[in-house]
Amino acid sequence: MSSLRTIAPATGRLGVLTPGLGAVASTFMAGVLAARSHGATPIGSLTQMAHIRLGDRDQGRNPLIKDFVPLASLDDIVFGAWDPISPNALEAARTAGVLEDRDLAAISGELEGIVAMDAVFDQSWVSRLTGTRVKTGASKMALAEQLIADIERFRADNACDRLVMVWCASTEAYRDLSEAHQSIEAFEQGLRDSDPAISPSQIYAYAAIMSGVPFANGAPNRSCDPPCMVALAEREGVPVGGKDFKTGQTLMKTILAPGLKARMLGLRGWYSTNILGNRDGEVLDDPENFRSKEVSKLGVIDTILQPEAYPELYGNIDHVVRINYYPPRGDNKEGWDNIDIFGWMGYPMQIKVNFLCRDSILAAPLVLDLALFFDLAARAGEKGVQEWLSFYFKAPMTADPALDAEHDVFIQQIKLKNTLREWMGEEPVTHSEA
Numbered sequence: 001m002s003s004l005r006t007i008a009p010a011t012g013r014l015g016v017l018t019p020g021l022g023a024v025a026s027t028f029m030a031g032v033l034a035a036r037s038h039g040a041t042p043i044g045s046l047t048q049m050a051h052i053r054l055g056d057r058d059q060g061r062n063p064l065i066k067d068f069v070p071l072a073s074l075d076d077i078v079f080g081a082w083d084p085i086s087p088n089a090l091e092a093a094r095t096a097g098v099l100e101d102r103d104l105a106a107i108s109g110e111l112e113g114i115v116a117m118d119a120v121f122d123q124s125w126v127s128r129l130t131g132t133r134v135k136t137g138a139s140k141m142a143l144a145e146q147l148i149a150d151i152e153r154f155r156a157d158n159a160c161d162r163l164v165m166v167w168c169a170s171t172e173a174y175r176d177l178s179e180a181h182q183s184i185e186a187f188e189q190g191l192r193d194s195d196p197a198i199s200p201s202q203i204y205a206y207a208a209i210m211s212g213v214p215f216a217n218g219a220p221n222r223s224c225d226p227p228c229m230v231a232l233a234e235r236e237g238v239p240v241g242g243k244d245f246k247t248g249q250t251l252m253k254t255i256l257a258p259g260l261k262a263r264m265l266g267l268r269g270w271y272s273t274n275i276l277g278n279r280d281g282e283v284l285d286d287p288e289n290f291r292s293k294e295v296s297k298l299g300v301i302d303t304i305l306q307p308e309a310y311p312e313l314y315g316n317i318d319h320v321v322r323i324n325y326y327p328p329r330g331d332n333k334e335g336w337d338n339i340d341i342f343g344w345m346g347y348p349m350q351i352k353v354n355f356l357c358r359d360s361i362l363a364a365p366l367v368l369d370l371a372l373f374f375d376l377a378a379r380a381g382e383k384g385v386q387e388w389l390s391f392y393f394k395a396p397m398t399a400d401p402a403l404d405a406e407h408d409v410f411i412q413q414i415k416l417k418n419t420l421r422e423w424m425g426e427e428p429v430t431h432s433e434a
């Protein structure tokens, strides 16, 4: 039985704060501004475009999600960001080169007005970038306090009722968690001691949670998934989630792999390679930063295909992922997948996927949806890991760390929509009846 949630109304302004004002963040902001200034269609956004079926099919109830659940309106969004390099969203968009001048012209004044705050940045976590607009402080705790002050200043200056934070900054180097990440007390002591194991993205996550601001992690960094951060989110009553926006190649993987499995076709290997020429590609050219991405990309296939349950079909898979920095392509990534499958009597077959995508065009609507859904979750009284938003992530966090994450994009979509139905007092759709 579904139970109606009490959800506070989406009144007033919603501040969307992005650590990182690069290709993804500026494309997201430009798209929202274009939608509200001259009605550009927000393609790729579930919150703006998708319908949701309610009840049995013969009832014909199929409203837009945005008419069914109380989401903040695009008109009520205010943008804020931190970046150590980009001065404002217009410069960021021009540098990224994702959008053409003809699309930026009408909104250039508004984009220029989104001025980046000085970042908490440490080159030891992103060796390929040199930041100039960077906060300094006596300790990492002092830096966290400066972020908290930024958040409160932004809230007051923009008369925001609510805020959400979506990490759109560079991928940090992969490092194992340390003692400092095991409890809230140890983490706070680590901040005071400037423990080198604490990354900038963890300082942002800490500042967000301590400010009551939901935090969604669009990169593969270990930002809000260490035990200390999950405990903090639970204690402070703040929704968190991540990680790594599910866009190009991994989106394709989580669309194709469930289909192969549904038909009980075997998989022997999946080789994925990419060429990418934007700043993200440059950062990922460093093996330490690529390692974070690799970890988040590699988990996908095993959890969908369940090799332990299907050893003859999926017990021996070679899964390789490569990203190559190739400047001429800019943000227009090209991905190749070679998929070695096998069928009846073990006969081999191959599938080739060549996806010429635009990374930030795919990621921008995800930033919007995450901002609106995390804000909804907070108003619905949710706290801690928001598994129902796994749909948006390459490496979804689970509320119970002992459980495997769900990667199948179709199951993720069912979970997302059924969560909305339940909160609104509607029955979940199981597709077992009419």
Ligand SMILES: NC(=O)c1ccc[n+]([C@@H]2O[C@H](COP(=O)([O-])OP(=O)(O)OC[C@H]3O[C@@H](n4cnc5c(N)ncnc54)[C@H](O)[C@@H]3O)[C@@H](O)[C@H]2O)c1
Binding pocket: 019, 020, 021, 022, 023, 024, 025, 082, 083, 084, 085, 086, 096, 119, 120, 121, 122, 126, 129, 167, 168, 169, 170, 171, 172, 200, 201, 218, 219, 220, 244, 245, 246, 247, 248, 278, 279, 280, 359, 360, 362, 363
């Ligand atoms: N575009 C996609 O399809 C996609 C998919 C999944 C994940 N991501 C992730 O999203 C993030 C953003 O991607 P992008 O293409 O916009 O990259 P980008 O390089 O264009 O932008 C990242 C920005 O973050 C800034 N930055 C770095 N460290 C920072 C810090 N500590 N604080 C504040 N800002 C900081 C950089 O100066 C840069 O302007 C990357 O981590 C990327 O891996 C992107």
